[in-house]
Amino acid sequence: MQIMATPFLTLNHIAFHVTNGAALLQELVNKFQFHLFAVRVTETTRQFAVKKGSAVFLVNERPKLGVATAQQKARQEGRLGLIQECTDLSCIPFNHALPIVCPGLDLLYDVCTSCSVDTASNVSFEVEDVDRLYRRLHACGCQILIPPTGVKDDSGCVIYCVIKSIVGNIYHTFIDRSRYTGEFLPGFQVIDSPAMASGLAEITHFDHVTYACPQGSSSQVLKWYEKCFGFQRFQLHQEENAEDGYIISGDGVGLRLTAMQYWTCSKVALSLPLPRKQSDCRFVLAESLPGQGRNQVDTFLEQHGGAGIQHVALYTPDIIAAVRTFCCTGVQFVTPPPAYYTETGKEEEIRAAGQDPQLLSQLGVLLDTDVSMKGEGRGCQGMVERRHLMQIFTKPIFSEETFFLELIQRQGASGFGEGNIRALWQAVQAFIDQKEREQSN
Numbered sequence: 476m477q478i479m480a481t482p483f484l485t486l487n488h489i490a491f492h493v494t495n496g497a498a499l500l501q502e503l504v505n506k507f508q509f510h511l512f513a514v515r516v517t518e519t520t521r522q523f524a525v526k527k528g529s530a531v532f533l534v535n536e537r538p539k540l541g542v543a544t545a546q547q548k549a550r551q552e553g554r555l556g557l558i559q560e561c562t563d564l565s566c567i568p569f570n571h572a573l574p575i576v577c578p579g580l581d582l583l584y585d586v587c588t589s590c591s592v593d594t595a596s597n598v599s600f601e602v603e604d605v606d607r608l609y610r611r612l613h614a615c616g617c618q619i620l621i622p623p624t625g626v627k628d629d630s631g632c633v634i635y636c637v638i639k640s641i642v643g644n645i646y647h648t649f650i651d652r653s654r655y656t657g658e659f660l661p662g663f664q665v666i667d668s669p670a671m672a673s674g675l676a677e678i679t680h681f682d683h684v685t686y687a688c689p690q691g692s693s694s695q696v697l698k699w700y701e702k703c704f705g706f707q708r709f710q711l712h713q714e715e716n717a718e719d720g721y722i723i724s725g726d727g728v729g730l731r732l733t734a735m736q737y738w739t740c741s742k743v744a745l746s747l748p749l750p751r752k753q754s755d756c757r758f759v760l761a762e763s764l765p766g767q768g769r770n771q772v773d774t775f776l777e778q779h780g781g782a783g784i785q786h787v788a789l790y791t792p793d794i795i796a797a798v799r800t801f802c803c804t805g806v807q808f809v810t811p812p813p814a815y816y817t818e819t820g821k822e823e824e825i826r827a828a829g830q831d832p833q834l835l836s837q838l839g840v841l842l843d844t845d846v847s848m849k850g851e852g853r854g855c856q857g858m859v860e861r862r863h864l865m866q867i868f869t870k871p872i873f874s875e876e877t878f879f880l881e882l883i884q885r886q887g888a889s890g891f892g893e894g895n896i897r898a899l900w901q902a903v904q905a906f907i908d909q910k911e912r913e914q915s916n
């Protein structure tokens with residue numbers, strides 16, 4: 476059997492499909508302080524690109540029903556591809572020099588999914604050779620939604636293709652941008668919105684993306700990503716088992732986590748281990764364990780209409796400053812169980828990490844410690860090494876109990892800690908249970 480080369484991937488953006496693009500845009504810009512930098516508005520489609528550090532979200536607005544029909548009609552009449560001038564830009568929350576002129580009518584770099592609820596559904600990568608990857612994916616039996624397609628504007632051209640993953644409504648767009656000098660992608664108008672003062676709530680990159688998966692599906696998903704994109708298994712915790720993943724159960728928690736990561740050019744060229752680059756984002760598969768009652772993973776699957784992206788973790792070098800800022804801008808976070816901060820040894824653990832236990836508890840930020848032996852077996856005396864990890868989850872971003880964001884700050888720890896996973900699970904569960912109680916009253 477021919478061994479296929481691993482494609483070199485870099486994360487480009489994560490895309491949403493929503494009914495009201497302006498509402499999500501406002502949330503990302505006004506609350507999370509993302510910077511709106513590129514827009515594409517046609518008669519039928521609105522696409523907004525926002526960024527903070529290297530984390531880029533693309534907000535795709537689902538065409539309204541009547542508009543979708545107009546689009547079909549335009550296609551039949553051969554009008555698609557005409558230049559459309561767009562004047563209705565009231566959705567963009569800034570003053571800027573427009574009008575924008577957008578080629579074509581259709582959504583670019585993505586496909587309209589059948590998913591009827593708001594969703595984050597596309598993880599898009601930059602690749603070196605879309606055509607070669609396309610042939611490889613085709614040979615692997617992948618469902619190709621858009622074969623290699625070129626788009627150009629004054630700053631050059633890109634080639635992209637879109638494929639469907641085997642997980643729910645998750646798609647991947649692969650883009651070769653090597654012949655493009657513009658800020659984002661052809662077809663988008665780069666806009667000059669006032670740069671937000673990002674100082675206090677710095678986000679540098681996407682740390683990980685977590686998929687909510689049906690029970691028993693994780694190993695198949697992992698195999699698919701290994702086979703198609705050369706992803707590698709990544710160990711989240713020392714106690715993780717190669718077969719079963721990392722299982723956290725008891726005290727109302729019933730979760731199985733498995734993680735995977737992709738290869739970037741530098742890792743392949745120099746061979747691992749290398750420090751993580753800011754573009755290296757990991758993927759976590761979360762499934763519930765059998766035999767438990769209602770739980771957040773199954774609630775996601777129900778309300779989302781199947782598997783999908785449950786959350787995206789944004790990396791911040793200063794989680795305290797970020798949470799303080801985001802609380803003022805109106806971001807809502809789930810509340811950890813109060814007992815978390817009073818557990819035996821927690822206060823000392825927080826102090827040993829150089830943090831203030833009272834402040835962490837006030838803000839609802841969780842801190843875990845990864846303890847390992849350093850230098851053992853190399854002729855020198857073993858030394859205990861403590862690495863820390865701080866996390867917090869937002870409440871769901873849409874009206875369903877589905878997608879949310881996470882803030883994460885790592886101080887040496889590269890995986891996840893059990894204490895945090897339990898507390899995060901319990902915090903999300905308490906929020907869902909409370910909401911359900913309110914709705915049934």
Ligand SMILES: O=C(O)Cc1cc(O)ccc1O
Pocket residue numbers: 683685732759761771772891895896897899900903
């Ligand atoms: O953070 C993660 O990626 C995994 C995760 C998922 C979940 O539903 C609850 C807690 C948790 O840590």
Ligand SMILES: [Fe+2]
Pocket residue numbers: 683685786788881
């Ligand atoms: Fe997470």
